[in-house]
Structure formats: structure tokens, C-alpha cells
Amino acid sequence: xxxxxxxxxxxxxxxxxxxxxxxxxxxxxxxxxxxxxxxxxxxxxxxxxxxxxxxxxxxxxxxxxxxxxxxxxxxxxxxxxxxxxxxxxxxxxxxxxxxxxxxxxxxxxxxxxxxxxxxxxxxxxxxxxxxxxxxxxxxxxxxxxxxxxxxxxxxxxxxxxxxxxxxxxxxxxxxxxxxxxxxxxxxxxxxxxxxxxxxxxxxxxxxxxxxxxxxxxxxxxxxxxxxxxxxxxxxxxxxxxxxxxxxxxxxxxxxxxxxxxxxxxxxxxxxxxxxxxxxxxxxxxxxxxxxxxxxxx
Numbered sequence: 001x002x003x004x005x006x007x008x009x010x011x012x013x014x015x016x017x018x019x020x021x022x023x024x025x026x027x028x029x030x031x032x033x034x035x036x037x038x039x040x041x042x043x044x045x046x047x048x049x050x051x052x053x054x055x056x057x058x059x060x061x062x063x064x065x066x067x068x069x070x071x072x073x074x075x076x077x078x079x080x081x082x083x084x085x086x087x088x089x090x091x092x093x094x095x096x097x098x099x100x101x102x103x104x105x106x107x108x109x110x111x112x113x114x115x116x117x118x119x120x121x122x123x124x125x126x127x128x129x130x131x132x133x134x135x136x137x138x139x140x141x142x143x144x145x146x147x148x149x150x151x152x153x154x155x156x157x158x159x160x161x162x163x164x165x166x167x168x169x170x171x172x173x174x175x176x177x178x179x180x181x182x183x184x185x186x187x188x189x190x191x192x193x194x195x196x197x198x199x200x201x202x203x204x205x206x207x208x209x210x211x212x213x214x215x216x217x218x219x220x221x222x223x224x225x226x227x228x229x230x231x232x233x234x235x236x237x238x239x240x241x242x243x244x245x246x247x248x249x250x251x252x253x254x255x256x257x258x259x260x261x262x263x264x265x266x267x268x269x270x271x272x273x274x275x276x277x278x279x280x281x282x283x284x285x286x287x288x289x290x291x292x293x294x295x296x297x
Contacts, residue, residue, distance in 0.1 A: 025247075025256035026296045028281070033068055034290035041096065042226060042267040043284050044083045046115050049273030052090060053284060054080035061092060061113070064290070066275030074113055074120065082133030082143070082176075082226065082267075088116045091123060093130040093143060101129035101147030110141060110156065124161040127154060132176050132226060136203055137183040144174035146191040153188070153206075169206040171199060176226035176267070179203075180250075181233050187212075187250065189224035189237060196222040198235065198248060212250040215239070222246075226267035228281075236281060238265040245283060245293065258295075263287025 038057030045051055051064040052073060061074035061083070074092075081096030095108030108127035113120045123141075128151050130143035139158035145151055155168035174188045186201045196216035202208040215222050215237070223241030230236070235248045236258070245259040245268055259265075264286035271277045281293040 025258065027260065028245075028258045028293040028295050030259060030262075031292045031294070032289050033282075033292050034064055034070060035288060037062065037070065037288045037290075039286045040266060040284035040288060040290070041080060042082050042092075043269055043282060043290070044085045044090070045269065045272035045276060046085050046090065047088060047273070048115070049275050051276065051282065051290070052083060052085070053290070054083055054092065056080065061090070074111075077111070078107075081131050084133055084135055085115075086135060089114055091133065091135075091141070093127075093133050095127065096129055096131050098129075098147060101145060104128055104148060104150060108143075110143070110161070124156045124164060126164060127151075130154070132174070132188070134177040134179065134186070136179065136186070142168065142177060142186065144177060144188060146173050146175045148172075153201075169201050169209060171201075171209060174199075175224060176237065178227055178229035178235060180229065181231060187227070187229070187235055189227060191223055191225065191240075192221070194221055196224050196239075198224070198237070198250065200250060213248055213253050213255065215246060215248070215255060225265065228269050230270070236268050238268045238283060240264050240266060240286070245281065259283070259291075259293050262291060263289060265291075268293075 042054040053062040055062045060072050063071050063073040078094045079097040081093035083092035090113040106126045108130040109122050110124040112123040129145045132144035141156040143154050149172045152167035153169040155165040173190045175191045177188045188199050190197045195214040197211045198213045200212045222239035225238040225240040227237040237246045243262045244257050247256045247258050265283045267284045283291045
């Protein structure tokens, strides 16, 4: 979710009111490991044990090495959104801009960057405000969109990425995504829906969509953003407006706030590679920080 869209979320909070929906649990410890990078939208980890960041203010993809040194990996990136690393290639969205969503502009792309050679190509184009990005088990990509209507969730076929399938899943206002460990279901969230829903979509039949949880539960809008999933199938969701990371068991609906007081968290991922704990979560924020969340012993 981009910062300008946060104004819309704030207005909805005032309309909905206050409240709390989550059971008490032990919060994970927090430590800031990167700061001063402007608004950060998303992150991933590459094969070189580096963290990669979608930096909106800088119009770039940044690289953070194991010593926490920050450099620019990809320049001239317009409105960077979700990103995924597949082998030695980084895929990332561009055109994740409020103006594109409001005006149905088709200026969004998925870019492919070769982490070994540094070459960059456009993988898919003609997209409207692609926000989240994920790859399905068969290799197809899916992008979400959280402002505007008409395109729903878009599938980009691996065999023909030049022919996006709009409304693959007919859901407006979607953001982060995660595939469950079985590979059968895709989870996503609603950012500006007052109930803060979490959806489960059957990948083989995306007309089958059901709500597995509503995280606002009568309280204020959470403005759910990106998310990830663990081996047990539990979701970890960045709640941008409420400054939380929420753990959700989609089978039971049980929730737990594992972190609070964060600076508009936008994405959350488990660490990968040397120097990044695969038991800890790393969270980007609109306050220009990356926070490491370490689970309790």
C-alpha cells in the first residue's frame, strides 16, 4: 500500500470506530536493522544472502548485504511494488501508483532482473497498478490491485506472459498474497474493506473464494498489506494502519498480534541465506526502516 492511499484508510478508520479483535499473546522482540531509506514497500532475499527492498522515494530496488550496508541494485524503477526471487532472477512490479489505480492506467509492468548479469527486461506489461506479486505452483504469476475496479486479480501465464488474464479472481481491493503449503490455495487480503478480510482462493478454480477471517472484527480498519506464510500454513500479515504484524491460523481463525507499534508496516518475510535468520521475520515500513522480529524462546 502506497503512502497516499494511507489517507483513504485513515478516513475509513474514523468512520468505523475503535476496538480490538485479537487474543493476547507473547510479542516477538523487535530490532531496527535498516533505517533512513524513505518509504519502503516490499522485500525479498536473493541467492547472495542479500535483502532486496522496493524503495518508493528513491525509485529503486535496494540491496542490503549481511553487514547491513545499503546500495542501489536497480535504478529508475517507477512506483516499485511487490517482488519475488526465482533462482537467479528478481521479478518486481512497477506502476504501483495511486494515479494509475484511480484512472485505470495500464502503465504497470513486471520487470525481470538477472541477479548474475545485471540485465533487465520487461516480463509483462499492460497492468493496472500491480501491487502484490506471487508465483503459483505451475509458474504462473498473479498480481493484486488495491485501488480501483475492473481488473480484479490478474494472472500472467508462464507460457505467454504477454497475455495477462484480468479478473482471474474477481476480487477488488487485494494486496499481499501467499500460497498454502499444499499448493492448492492462494490467500490474499483486503486493504480498504472495513472488516479487514482474509480470503482463500482455490487455485484450480478461482471462482471459489471464501473469507477465512475478518481481522477488524468490529474494530478499526487494519489496512492489511503484504504477508507471508510458514511451513505450518500460518499467515503473518502486515497491518499497515494499525502498525501491527498479525499471525493467523486460517484453518481455525485464531489470531495473535506478534508485533505492534511499527511504523506503517508494508511487507513481512522470513529470512533466507547467511546472516538472515529463517526463524525471524523482517518487516519493511513506510518510516524507512526494516525491523527484525525474533520469536520468543
